[in-house]
Amino acid sequence: xRATIKDVSxxxxxxxxxxxxxxxxxxxxxxxxxxxxxxxxxxxxxxxxAAARMLAGKRSHQIALIYxxxxxxxxxxxxxxxxxxxxxxxxxxxAQPSDAASSTLAAEIGGLIDQTQVDGVILSSPVTxxxxxxxxxxxxxxxxxxxxxxxxxxRSPSVSMDDVQAADDMTSHLISLGHKRIGFIIGHVxxxxxxxRLYGYRRALDRAxxxxxxxxxxxxxxDFASGEAAADAMLDLPIPPTAIFASxxxxxxxxxxVAHRRGIALPGELSxxxxxxxxxxxxxxxPLTTVRQPTRQLAHAAASLLFEGVxxxxxxxxxxxxxxxxxxxxxxxx
Numbered sequence: 219x220r221a222t223i224k225d226v227s228x229x230x231x232x233x234x235x236x237x238x239x240x241x242x243x244x245x246x247x248x249x250x251x252x253x254x255x256x257x258x259x260x261x262x263x264x265x266x267x268a269a270a271r272m273l274a275g276k277r278s279h280q281i282a283l284i285y286x287x288x289x290x291x292x293x294x295x296x297x298x299x300x301x302x303x304x305x306x307x308x309x310x311x312x313a314q315p316s317d318a319a320s321s322t323l324a325a326e327i328g329g330l331i332d333q334t335q336v337d338g339v340i341l342s343s344p345v346t347x348x349x350x351x352x353x354x355x356x357x358x359x360x361x362x363x364x365x366x367x368x369x370x371x372x373r374s375p376s377v378s379m380d381d382v383q384a385a386d387d388m389t390s391h392l393i394s395l396g397h398k399r400i401g402f403i404i405g406h407v408x409x410x411x412x413x414x415r416l417y418g419y420r421r422a423l424d425r426a427x428x429x430x431x432x433x434x435x436x437x438x439x440x441d442f443a444s445g446e447a448a449a450d451a452m453l454d455l456p457i458p459p460t461a462i463f464a465s466x467x468x469x470x471x472x473x474x475x476v477a478h479r480r481g482i483a484l485p486g487e488l489s490x491x492x493x494x495x496x497x498x499x500x501x502x503x504x505p506l507t508t509v510r511q512p513t514r515q516l517a518h519a520a521a522s523l524l525f526e527g528v529x530x531x532x533x534x535x536x537x538x539x540x541x542x543x544x545x546x547x548x549x550x551x552x
Contacts, residue, residue, distance in 0.1 A: 280311070284342070286408070352370075365377055391542070403463070492506050
């Protein structure tokens, strides 16, 4: 594997900031320290990527993550994945929450760049699809990488997973257990992934010859409260579903809470599945069956694309996985 600035700092016994100063021929580095760093660079055959050299040569040594997501568990994994890669390059990460639907988002991003002089940007969905924001970054010539864009895939480097197939796989799993009445909670309306996961759910039903029932589909917002509301609405039906598949783990947690409150046996009377496999999924009771989205790895890959200076319509797609736990089982009644 390519040596990183962290490897050089460990071998030379100095901080990554000192290595960066040596690479940039900055002052305030003693000759003995400079010599140790240069020897470590030569021994490891360290070659900073084009983008890393560009970032190091500017004023900030910083990149920004701009996100809008209602799941703290998801965002924590995104931040961690990028941060790990930043450590390797000796670059600081700034995390900026935003409103992807705001008419002032582009101006806010411009202000962030003006104030911090960040040298690269990573956009998390749904900010990835805000045209005004993308145009602002293009106008300024700031390199950026998008995580899970839903539109205009050829506009920039990006990383993603197959949301349609993942939702199809989970729905098919529930069908294979014998469920025929499967509820679905759609994700936030601003996220393209919400539509993709709904499509995957419908595709699996269609392939199995099961009808699409609008009464078993409810709008959610990727938060616990909307999962509760959707579960209450579906479980109040004269003939409720025997399984509910939520578009993320936070909403699935809301479904489990409603079921416990109503005294519904899990998973005998109701199976529940989620999406993402955040830390929350294994902490719930029963532990949640879910789609493992490689969130941390996606974020790490996005940062790698930025540091490698990749340009154009390059997409790195990572695989998902079904994680089967105690919240799903064959229905006790048809």
